[in-house]
Amino acid sequence: MTTTTPGSFESDGSDTSVAPVIPDAGxxxxxxxEALQSADQRKVMDIVDKLRRTGLSGIVELPQLVVCGDxxxxxxxxxxxxxxxxxxxxxxxxTRFATEIILRRSPSSTILITINPDKHRPTQEQxxxxxxxxxxxxxxxLPSIIEEATEEMGLGVVGGPTSRAFSRDVLTVEIAGxxxxxxxxxxxxxxxxxxxxxxTETDKVLILxxxxxxxxxxxxxxxxxxxxxxxxxxxIVLDYCRKIDRQxxxxxxxxTKPDFLREGTANEMSWxxxxxxxxxxxxxxxxxxxxRDENQMSYSFAQRNEDEMxxxxxxxxxxxxxxxxxxxxxxxxxxxxxxxxxxxxxPSLQSEIVDKLEATDKEIGQLGEKRDTVxxxxxxxxxxxxxxxxxxxxxxQGHYESDFFGTIDKDASVDSASNIRRFRAVIQHxxxxxxxxxxxxGHQYRLGVGPGDDEGEExxxxxxxxxxDGxDxxGGxDxxDxxDGxDxxDGPKDLSRxxxxxxxxxxxERSRGHELPGTxxxxxxxxxxxxxxxxxxxxxxxxxRTVADACKVFVDAVLDASAPEFKDRLATFRVDAAxxxxxxxxxxxxxxxxxxxxxxxxxxxxYFTTTVQKIxxxxxxxxxxxxxxxxxxxxxxxxxxxxxxINPHKLKExxxxxxxxxxxxxxxxxxxxxxRAYYKDELKYFTNAVTKVVIERHLVEPLPKKIFSPMxxxxxxxxxxxxxxxxxSEVTERRARLEQxxxxxxxxxxxxxxxxxxxxxx
Numbered sequence: 001m002t003t004t005t006p007g008s009f010e011s012d013g014s015d016t017s018v019a020p021v022i023p024d025a026g027x028x029x030x031x032x033x034e035a036l037q038s039a040d041q042r043k044v045m046d047i048v049d050k051l052r053r054t055g056l057s058g059i060v061e062l063p064q065l066v067v068c069g070d071x072x073x074x075x076x077x078x079x080x081x082x083x084x085x086x087x088x089x090x091x092x093x094x095t096r097f098a099t100e101i102i103l104r105r106s107p108s109s110t111i112l113i114t115i116n117p118d119k120h121r122p123t124q125e126q127x128x129x130x131x132x133x134x135x136x137x138x139x140x141x142l143p144s145i146i147e148e149a150t151e152e153m154g155l156g157v158v159g160g161p162t163s164r165a166f167s168r169d170v171l172t173v174e175i176a177g178x179x180x181x182x183x184x185x186x187x188x189x190x191x192x193x194x195x196x197x198x199x200t201e202t203d204k205v206l207i208l209x210x211x212x213x214x215x216x217x218x219x220x221x222x223x224x225x226x227x228x229x230x231x232x233x234x235x236i237v238l239d240y241c242r243k244i245d246r247q248x249x250x251x252x253x254x255x256t257k258p259d260f261l262r263e264g265t266a267n268e269m270s271w272x273x274x275x276x277x278x279x280x281x282x283x284x285x286x287x288x289x290x291x292r293d294e295n296q297m298s299y300s301f302a303q304r305n306e307d308e309m310x311x312x313x314x315x316x317x318x319x320x321x322x323x324x325x326x327x328x329x330x331x332x333x334x335x336x337x338x339x340x341x342x343x344x345x346x347p348s349l350q351s352e353i354v355d356k357l358e359a360t361d362k363e364i365g366q367l368g369e370k371r372d373t374v375x376x377x378x379x380x381x382x383x384x385x386x387x388x389x390x391x392x393x394x395x396x397q398g399h400y401e402s403d404f405f406g407t408i409d410k411d412a413s414v415d416s417a418s419n420i421r422r423f424r425a426v427i428q429h430x431x432x433x434x435x436x437x438x439x440x441x442g443h444q445y446r447l448g449v450g451p452g453d454d455e456g457e458e459x460x461x462x463x464x465x466x467x468x469d470g471x472d473x474x475g476g477x478d479x480x481d482x483x484d485g486x487d488x489x490d491g492p493k494d495l496s497r498x499x500x501x502x503x504x505x506x507x508x509e510r511s512r513g514h515e516l517p518g519t520x521x522x523x524x525x526x527x528x529x530x531x532x533x534x535x536x537x538x539x540x541x542x543x544x545r546t547v548a549d550a551c552k553v554f555v556d557a558v559l560d561a562s563a564p565e566f567k568d569r570l571a572t573f574r575v576d577a578a579x580x581x582x583x584x585x586x587x588x589x590x591x592x593x594x595x596x597x598x599x600x601x602x603x604x605x606x607y608f609t610t611t612v613q614k615i616x617x618x619x620x621x622x623x624x625x626x627x628x629x630x631x632x633x634x635x636x637x638x639x640x641x642x643x644x645x646i647n648p649h650k651l652k653e654x655x656x657x658x659x660x661x662x663x664x665x666x667x668x669x670x671x672x673x674x675x676r677a678y679y680k681d682e683l684k685y686f687t688n689a690v691t692k693v694v695i696e697r698h699l700v701e702p703l704p705k706k707i708f709s710p711m712x713x714x715x716x717x718x719x720x721x722x723x724x725x726x727x728x729s730e731v732t733e734r735r736a737r738l739e740q741x742x743x744x745x746x747x748x749x750x751x752x753x754x755x756x757x758x759x760x761x762x
Contacts, residue, residue: 098210423550
């Protein structure tokens with residue numbers, strides 16, 4: 001045997017030691033119904049009704065009395081007795097959806113029928129159902145109006161081909177009159193035990209979910225209707241009440257159909273014990289009603305009530321507390337229960353409304369400023385373009401004060417993703433790398449040096465392979481040099497001095513014109529230079545591609561920081577096209593440089609002639625030095641000892657040997673010197689032209705103006721503005737939902753304050 005303590009919902013039915021507890025019911029019968037209908041009570045109940053009408057029932061849990069029970073439990077008859085409203089019984093229309101019944105005392109009698117649509121319906125359907133409103137002159141019109149509302153909900157005719165048994169929409173019946181009690185009830189469809197053709201398994205689950213949703217609301221008082229015709233252990237409504245309201249604090253039990261019990265039987269006694277709260281204990285207790293039987297359907301409400309009073313005045317029922325039986329005491333009891341429940345719940349309800357309003361405001365704020373007009377969209381894009389241009393300009397000027405630039409990643413390369421925001425440093429690094437690659441790998445042949453020659457490219461390579469800190473070339477470029485540089489199969493080919501002269505000589509022999517022997521025509525220098533500078537195009541093209549890729553990564557980082565919401569649309573509309581155009585212009589500019597390079601050699605830089613003269617001067621100095629050393633003789637004279645003197649004959653002979661007699665070799669040597677001087681001159685020009693004209697002019701410098709500037713925004717059409725800045729459909733829908741939610745919460749809070757203010761003034 002299990003014992004039951006106050007507050008427990010569970011009992012084995014054998015414990016009768018617990019006295020019945022019916023909070024605030026003992027003195028209900030001592031006061032009249034009119035005493036309960038005070039102005040303050042009406043005001044409190046009106047608060048919740050007004051909150052429900054604002055749509056808050058879908059946002060916060062509102063206090064309410066919910067009537068639920070198994071099918072055929074007598075639930076509809078209970079509602080009819082409480083409200084004295086002749087609800088239609090045709091096709092069970094009233095139980096195919098939740099019905100909210102609002103009873104209010106008023107000098108004039110009114111009946112209003114509306115629909116509170118399911119919040120999961122599409123917005124258009126919600127608006128259509130929300131506009132449904134019908135005023136009735138008398139209750140004779142009620143069946144037809146409810147049937148009309150049923151069709152509006154899309155339920156169709158019961159059993160029809162398009163019929164749905166139940167809906168999650170709520171029908172609201174608001175009735176006012178001078179004799180009406182202050183009461184609001186929500187009637188739910190009856191729980192289904194067994195399915196049939198008209199009520200499917202899907203309908204069974206839908207109703208159960210709907211009833212459980214109402215029951216789970218911690219501010220709901222559950223009016224659990226059970227029929228004495230069936231064992232209460234078999235009525236599933238109590239099972240769900242036990243699971244949801246474990247302490248039995250929110251449940252008030254209503255027993256119907258006691259007239260079906262045989263007088264004096266144990267079964268009758270068990271139901272009386274239940275009514276006394278001695279079986280299944282509920283803090284709010286139990287109540288017993290006698291509904292009209294099949295032979296009494298024509299009874300008026302007054303006749304129904306008289307019959308009920310006679311029934312409970314005899315037999316074992318006469319010993320029941322009068323506050324626990326009959327419709328009059330139930331009305332008074334429910335009014336009291338509801339009033340006390342509302343007074344208890346209203347403070348926490350107000351706090352919940354305030355909290356949810358603040359949370360909704362925060363969510364709206366996270367969506368940013370509303371952009372429902374082209375003017376607002378243009379203003380937003382203008383502000384955004386200013387931020388983008390400011391970051392682009394700062395990065396290109398090398399002013400890294402903004403938080404956007406972050407800290408330096410010293411462990412990563414200069415042009416890595418973690419350092420890309422410091423873009424001027426990245427561009428400088430890439431240009432320096434290009435300049436080094438041009439010196440290291442720009443020539444087809446690494447020409448050997450001879451007597452009197454400058455060390456040429458060999459000296460350049462020694463200077464370039466060592467970085468500023470004395471180590472190998474920095475970062476990733478060092479590995480590139482080792483892969484593609486002097487030791488690579490793709491790098492310059494080594495030629496000795498003799499091989500270099502032969503390279504020139506072969507070209508001279510195949511390019512000879514009418515020039516005198518020992519001389520060479522200008523076209524020879526063109527051929528030599530074009531062949532020697534073949535790698536320039538690929539090196540420059542690769543540099544342009546690398547810088548263009550870096551620009552894309554950098555711009556992407558700027559947009560990520562300044563316009564994350566619009567980055568994709570800006571990229572589609574403008575940024576990708578601007579970067580592509582810049583790359584195209586850079587390639588075209590490089591094409592012009594290469595076209596200039598393909599012309600016959602031309603220079604006006606004195607560096608060229610100075611270099612040629614220096615080469616010749618060094619050669620002459622080398623020849624003189626060689627001849628001088630060859631003509632030196634050691635002579636011993638008396639008084640002066642051993643002395644070194646130049647033998648004029650030997651000097652003349654040595655000098656004559658330095659003269660190259662092979663005319664082609666001589667002209668090849670001269671051409672090689674001229675070609676080397678011209679190559680050095682053009683290398684400097686081409687490197688500067690690529691870095692300044694191609695890279696800076698076309699890829700780097702235009703970024704602030706062409707990517708996304710205020711001028712760009714000013715030139716955009718209204719359609720383009722909307723394409724970029726208009727909110728996505730998802731954001732628009734979410735904003736609309738949040739703003740609607742906010743409006744309902746604000747309206748609810750205002751309604752709450754006004755009503756509470758009225759109560760305080762009273």
